Amino acid sequence: FHSAGHHPIEICFxxxxxxxxxxxxxxxxxxxxxxxxxxxxHYLPGPFVSSSKGTGAVTLLIWTHPFDQYRxxxxxxxxxxxxxxxxxxxxxxxxxxxxxxIHHREVATGTAELPPEPRPSGQKWIxxxxxxxxxxxxxxxxxxxxxxxxxxxxxxxxxxxxxxxxPRLVAWVISNWSESHARVAFYYQLRxxxxxxxxxxxxxxxxxxxxxxxxxxxxxxxxxxLALENSQHTDYITEKLWNAVxxxxxxxxxxPSRKTYERLLPPEAFIHVDDFPSVRGxxxxxxxxxxxxxxxxxxxxxxxxxxxxxxAFWAEHYCTACRGLRRSRARTDVxxxxxxxxxx
Numbered sequence: 034f035h036s037a038g039h040h041p042i043e044i045c046f047x048x049x050x051x052x053x054x055x056x057x058x059x060x061x062x063x064x065x066x067x068x069x070x071x072x073x074x075h076y077l078p079g080p081f082v083s084s085s086k087g088t089g090a091v092t093l094l095i096w097t098h099p100f101d102q103y104r105x106x107x108x109x110x111x112x113x114x115x116x117x118x119x120x121x122x123x124x125x126x127x128x129x130x131x132x133x134x135i136h137h138r139e140v141a142t143g144t145a146e147l148p149p150e151p152r153p154s155g156q157k158w159i160x161x162x163x164x165x166x167x168x169x170x171x172x173x174x175x176x177x178x179x180x181x182x183x184x185x186x187x188x189x190x191x192x193x194x195x196x197x198x199x200p201r202l203v204a205w206v207i208s209n210w211s212e213s214h215a216r217v218a219f220y221y222q223l224r225x226x227x228x229x230x231x232x233x234x235x236x237x238x239x240x241x242x243x244x245x246x247x248x249x250x251x252x253x254x255x256x257x258x259l260a261l262e263n264s265q266h267t268d269y270i271t272e273k274l275w276n277a278v279x280x281x282x283x284x285x286x287x288x289p290s291r292k293t294y295e296r297l298l299p300p301e302a303f304i305h306v307d308d309f310p311s312v313r314g315x316x317x318x319x320x321x322x323x324x325x326x327x328x329x330x331x332x333x334x335x336x337x338x339x340x341x342x343x344x345a346f347w348a349e350h351y352c353t354a355c356r357g358l359r360r361s362r363a364r365t366d367v368x369x370x371x372x373x374x375x376x377x
Contacts, residue, residue, distance in 0.1 A: 043214075047289035064287060080346060089117050091118060091119070091131040091132065093118060093119070093132050093133075093351065093355045094122070094124070094126050094134065095122040096124075096133050096145070098347075099346075099347055100138060102246075105119070107120070107352060109123060109351070109352035113353075115353070118160065120351055123210050127153070130153070131156065132156060132158065132181075132354075136162070141170050142169045147178070155365070157181055159180070159182075159190075160178075160183065160368065160371065161184070161354065161359070162183075162375075163184060163271075165208060165264045165266045165374045166264070167263070167266070168264070172376070176371055178368075179367065179368045180362075180373075182368055183269065188268075188332070190357060191357030192360065200259045200315070200364070201255045201256070202229075203223075203258070204251070204259070204317065205220065205231050205233070206248065206251075206252070206262075207236070208234055211234065215265065216261035220261070225316075226317070227320060229259070232251065249280045253280035253281050255282050256322070256323060256329070257282055257283050257285050257304070258273075258282040258285065260274045260277050261273070261286070262288035266289065267293075267377065270286075270288055270294065270297065271286060274286060274303070275341070278298070278302070283318075283329075284304070285303070297333075301335055304319075304332070
């Protein structure tokens with residue numbers, strides 16, 4: 034068109050040329066629109082707007098640090114190979130965050146408020162809670178508030194997967210002692226038949242590093258460890274089980290059903306109190322194992338074919354939430370029955 038030095042409109046008389054001119058005009062308009070959009074994307078204000086949003090990366094705002102204990106936010110890719118995640122606890126990012134992760138305890142007790150409404154378009158609120166329903170107050174305040182759930186429940190929207198004889202018999206570490214707990218009633222019955230060494234507020238003092246290596250070393254001195262949950266609810270299994278596994282003790286569990294535990298461990302890796310018609314029957318079994326190392330080995334041999342991976346609180350929870358957020362970007366619905374679901 035331009036070889037003769039003319040504008041295209043001046044020499045376009047044929048039908049074929051007219052069709053070419055229409056395609057040319059559409060092409061110019063499309064390119065101009067794309068250039069305008071590209072320029073606009075680069076002109077968006079604010080330090081929390083990432084140019085990687087178009088590639089599937091997300092920004093996750095940690096609204097409160099659980100139990101008001103500050104922890105440095107992790108590098109999700111470096112630690113867990115979860116990419117495309119930007120974590121921040123700076124409330125100024127609220128307007129541009131793809132989602133806000135809200136820990137239940139702080140907003141339920143009033144030490145923190147929910148983020149302001151109206152929330153930014155397309156933003157999701159994630160309800161995070163790792164306490165049992167018995168210790169989760171004021172749930173009904175939050176009906177229809179959250180878009181995603183994150184908890185120990187396996188049917189949560191975002192679930193954090195939990196990828197030889199000993200010189201002493203049974204240990205139990207307990208910090209929250211309540212006479213109304215089923216585990217305390219169980220302990221009173223069990224101690225009538227076998228000796229139980231109790232550590233914590235109701236027993237001997239714990240090692241100074243009670244939450245880490247020292248606790249595992251303490252439990253490792255025993256053949257059996259009482260992994261008794263403070264309440265019995267669907268999927269509610271805490272670090273008590275994993276402390277025993279890490280230490281090499283056989284966990285004696287009180288919590289949800291055996292089937293639930295078998296999602297996490299081989300059937301022979303633990304002893305469930307429901308396997309016996311009475312506490313006395315369980316006690317007899319423990320004493321029998323103590324005298325029969327070959328039978329006790331049945332509860333330990335599974336370790337040769339498995340490795341144990343225990344998630345890190347709370348760093349991996351944040352990164353797992355971020356990964357779950359990326360997978361649910363198209364969802365806009367809310368959780369309508371949070372209380373009934375969590376208590377079911």
